[in-house]
Amino acid sequence: xxxxxxxxxYIYQQATPFEHQALYDITLTxxxxxxxxxxxxxxxGKSTLLQHLNGLLKPVSGRIIIGDQEITSLTKNxxxxxxxxxxxxxxxxxxAQLFExxxxxxxxxxxxxxxxxxxxxxxxxxxxxKLVDLPEYVFNKSPFELSGGQMRRVAIAGxxxxxxxxxxxxxxxxxxxxxxxxxxxxxxxNLKIQQHLTIILVTxxxxxxxxxxxxxxxxxxxxxxxxxxxxxxxxDSKWLQEHHLALPQATxxxxxxxxxxxxxxxxxxxxxxxxxxxxxxxxxxEVKQNDE
Amino acid sequence: MNKIILGRYIPGKSFLHRLDPRSKLVLSFxxxxxxxxxxxxxxxxxxxxxxxxxxxxxxxxxxxxxxxVRPLIWLILFTVVLQIFFTRGGPTYWQFGPLxxxxxxxxxxxxxxxRFVLIIFMxxxxxxxTSPLEIADALENLMLPLKKFKVPVYEISLMISIxxxxxPTLMDETEKIMNAQRARGVNxxxxxxxxxxxxxxxxxxxxxxxxxxxxxxxATAMEARGYRGGEGRTKYRFHAWHKNDTLxxxxxxxxxxxxxxxxxx
Ligand SMILES: Nc1ncnc2c1ncn2[C@@H]1O[C@H](COP(=O)(O)OP(=O)(O)OP(=O)(O)O)[C@@H](O)[C@H]1O
Ligand SMILES: [Mg+2]
Numbered sequence: 001x002x003x004x005x006x007x008x009x010y011i012y013q014q015a016t017p018f019e020h021q022a023l024y025d026i027t028l029t030x031x032x033x034x035x036x037x038x039x040x041x042x043x044x045g046k047s048t049l050l051q052h053l054n055g056l057l058k059p060v061s062g063r064i065i066i067g068d069q070e071i072t073s074l075t076k077n078x079x080x081x082x083x084x085x086x087x088x089x090x091x092x093x094x095x096a097q098l099f100e101x102x103x104x105x106x107x108x109x110x111x112x113x114x115x116x117x118x119x120x121x122x123x124x125x126x127x128x129x130k131l132v133d134l135p136e137y138v139f140n141k142s143p144f145e146l147s148g149g150q151m152r153r154v155a156i157a158g159x160x161x162x163x164x165x166x167x168x169x170x171x172x173x174x175x176x177x178x179x180x181x182x183x184x185x186x187x188x189x190n191l192k193i194q195q196h197l198t199i200i201l202v203t204x205x206x207x208x209x210x211x212x213x214x215x216x217x218x219x220x221x222x223x224x225x226x227x228x229x230x231x232x233x234x235x236d237s238k239w240l241q242e243h244h245l246a247l248p249q250a251t252x253x254x255x256x257x258x259x260x261x262x263x264x265x266x267x268x269x270x271x272x273x274x275x276x277x278x279x280x281x282x283x284x285x286e287v288k289q290n291d292e
Numbered sequence: 293m294n295k296i297i298l299g300r301y302i303p304g305k306s307f308l309h310r311l312d313p314r315s316k317l318v319l320s321f322x323x324x325x326x327x328x329x330x331x332x333x334x335x336x337x338x339x340x341x342x343x344x345x346x347x348x349x350x351x352x353x354x355x356x357x358x359x360x361v362r363p364l365i366w367l368i369l370f371t372v373v374l375q376i377f378f379t380r381g382g383p384t385y386w387q388f389g390p391l392x393x394x395x396x397x398x399x400x401x402x403x404x405x406x407r408f409v410l411i412i413f414m415x416x417x418x419x420x421x422t423s424p425l426e427i428a429d430a431l432e433n434l435m436l437p438l439k440k441f442k443v444p445v446y447e448i449s450l451m452i453s454i455x456x457x458x459x460p461t462l463m464d465e466t467e468k469i470m471n472a473q474r475a476r477g478v479n480x481x482x483x484x485x486x487x488x489x490x491x492x493x494x495x496x497x498x499x500x501x502x503x504x505x506x507x508x509x510x511a512t513a514m515e516a517r518g519y520r521g522g523e524g525r526t527k528y529r530f531h532a533w534h535k536n537d538t539l540x541x542x543x544x545x546x547x548x549x550x551x552x553x554x555x556x557x
Contacts, residue, residue, distance in 0.1 A: 016356075017302055056471050077479070089475040096465070097472035099497035109494070113477030144501060158476065 001086060001165050001198065003030040003053065007062035010048055014060060022048040024222045025062070030200060030215065035192060037209040037230070038202045039245065040219035046170070046202045047092060049219065053168050053200065054087040055080040066166075085114045088164030092171050094155035098143040103154050104129065106143050110162045121161075128157040131191075133183060149180045156184070160191070166198045167191070173205070185212065210234065210248035210271035218245070235269050250276040301423045306351040307536065308421045313430035315537040319544050320418045326548055327410050334554045336406045342547055343413050350421050360416035361409060368408045376401040424456035429529060446521065454510070462503065469498050 010023040022045045030036050038046050051057040052064055055071050064071040069083050091097070100106035107125035108118075116124065129139055132153040138146060143154050156172065169188065173181040189212055192199050203209060209216060209230055216233045218225040220243060226233060234240070234251050247255065250270050258264050264283070270276035303309075308316070330336050347357060361368070375397060382395030419427070432449030439445050470480060473494045480491050 051471065054475055056474060077482075081477075081479075084475060084477060089472075091468070091472050091475070094472065096469055096498050096502060097476070097494075099494045099501075110476035162476070 001067035002032045002065075003166070003198075004028075004065045005052070005062070006065070008052065008059040008064060009061045010045075010052070010057060011060045012048075022222050023052075023059075026224050027062075028217060028224060028227050030198065033196055033198055034215045035189075035199045035213050036201070036215040036217060037213035038200065038217045038219065039204070039206070039209060040225075041244065043221075044219040045222040046219055048222075050089065050168055050170055050200070050202060053166070054084050054089055056089075085162055086164055087166045087168060088159040088162050089168040090156055090159045090170065090172050092174065094159070094172075095143075095148065095151035097155055097158070098151060101142060102140045103134065103143050103146070104139050106154060107157045107161050110158055114162060124161050124163075125157070128161045129154075131160065132157045132187060149176055152176060152180075153184070164197070166200065169199065169201045171202055171204070173203075173208075188212075206234075206246045206248045207250075207272075210251070218243070230271060231269065234271055248272070254279075300419060302352055302356070302420050303423075304351060304421065306349060306421065308346065308350045308417070310534075310536065311421075311540060312531050312533055312537045313422050313426040314433055314531060315533075315540055316418055316422055317427065317430045317434065319540060320414055322544065322548075323414050324411050326551055327407055329551060329555060330403075330407075331555055334557065335551055336403065336410075338547070338551060338554060339410055340406070343410055343417075346417055347413065350417060352417075352420055356420060357413050357416050361412050364408070364412060368405060371408070372401045372405050375404050424459070425453055426529075428453035428456055429527075429531065433531065446525070458503075458506070461506075462499070465502055466495065466499060469495055469502075 005026045005028050008023055008026040009021065012018070012020045012022055026049065038049065040046055048057065052059060052071070053066065055075065055077070058071055058073050058075055060073055062072075066083060066087065069079070071080075071083075098106050100109060104122055104125045107128050108116075108121035111121040111124050112118065126139070134150060134153050134157070138150060143151060146154065152172075159167075167188070172188075173184055176184065185208055188199060188201075191197055199212075201208070201213065213230050215227070216230050217227050218233065225243060234247060237247060237251075237255060240247060246252075248271055250273050254266055254270050254276060258266070266279055268275075268279070270279055327339060330339055347354060376393060377391045377397065379397035379400045380392065380394055381397075382399075384392055384394045385398075386393040422430075428449055431452060432445060435443065435445045435448065473491075474480065476494075478491050478494060480495070481488065483491075
């Protein structure tokens, strides 16, 4: 499902003294099957943008086209049912959505709402619980007895159980330990490859952007600042600095190295540790050959 | 969620915003009391003009007050209709079994409607121009004499201010959870009664769990910072009685006097 925003404006609490415009004239395209990262400062409108993707918020003006569904300010909630099934959203701190008696029942909640039978839904729930690496012994426990990281996994499984075509993730790893973070991010990556999902990820972790994304959207105070490949975004470190955005660690290391050794030139700016290592080895081999 | 206007504070610098919360609280209460003394159209017009004047003074647009009435409109209409049908006296215009529309009924219905609107406007005015914490402070201050009778004044006022403080937080939370459950296919406010009630469970449980967790965190945080009860605690905000407060009391006294005069005119 391709996603297109055309001149989307959004205003919170319109026509009150608390009025606050959160999105200004956003026009962008998210290609089918892409892994799109949305970055920007706190309060730049990332979560607001996300909520437009399944019609939780509707644009005040402009329109959004997702697959064959159009959303404008006039779209009725009734027309959004199928869209919500196709676009799964994992919100910031999703463990706040848990409520069922057992982990499995909670994961089965969404498929049941979208018309699966009790049996089917529980079967799906079991698969999803395994997919997110929950240990078997918690399946029939109350979700409130789990650790924070486990609760996060249950909540994510609860969204995956809808089998969405587009998966929207709002800082899915905030507050998790480094190991859990990598596990969950890798799981999303595998899902994308196996099921050809379109993934849209909001994150403050530039390393995750560099490692996984193939399309980056930069927001600033509700305006679209850039929409480009990560290589392009991270190659202009001056522009990034102007907009107070960080570089991935590997890129920062490469920049630092270049500053200290003028002769050192990278053929291509490395974004991940792997790319960095490969290029360093290349250079070392070149130097060795020259010496001989 | 953003439709609820009752109990909402709009910051400003108007005359009413700067009044001492204690005088605002007491005067609003007294105003609501004297509404029940109004007994003819002259008195209602007087109170109406006074209310309108106060609204102008607050520099808040009239739309906010009308929005305050909206959630209660069915209750108001219901009461008005009851009044119209069940009050007897004067010429009868229409009759059906125990129901009748009489002259007195219509007049009483009109009065009840005015009463409701005036009360809602005035209490909306109080909450729109006074921050919740100011109201709690004022309550504490006004209740202090009750300490002699062993009423736990500090505790009560702390409870009130914490409750008021967490209203917006809980509303945000409600909206977040509703969104998360909507994304999982729940339709709030659609379908039959049973279906709607069922839809509330996935909202209420996380909300309660969150509220209890927050309460526990808050208690821990307060104890960690040395809270031991209200006795002898110093305050960040001090309220002082100004000329304007005296002026307001005098104006209100005049209003009450004119009202009593018009009542028996
Ligand atoms: N319910 C709301 N009512 C009014 N204003 C809001 C509401 N939600 C968000 N805003 C405002 O809209 C702006 C964008 O908020 P948003 O939540 O989209 O930011 P964000 O980019 O997701 O930030 P973060 O990185 O902290 O999650 C902020 O200035 C915020 O204050
Ligand atoms: Mg956000």
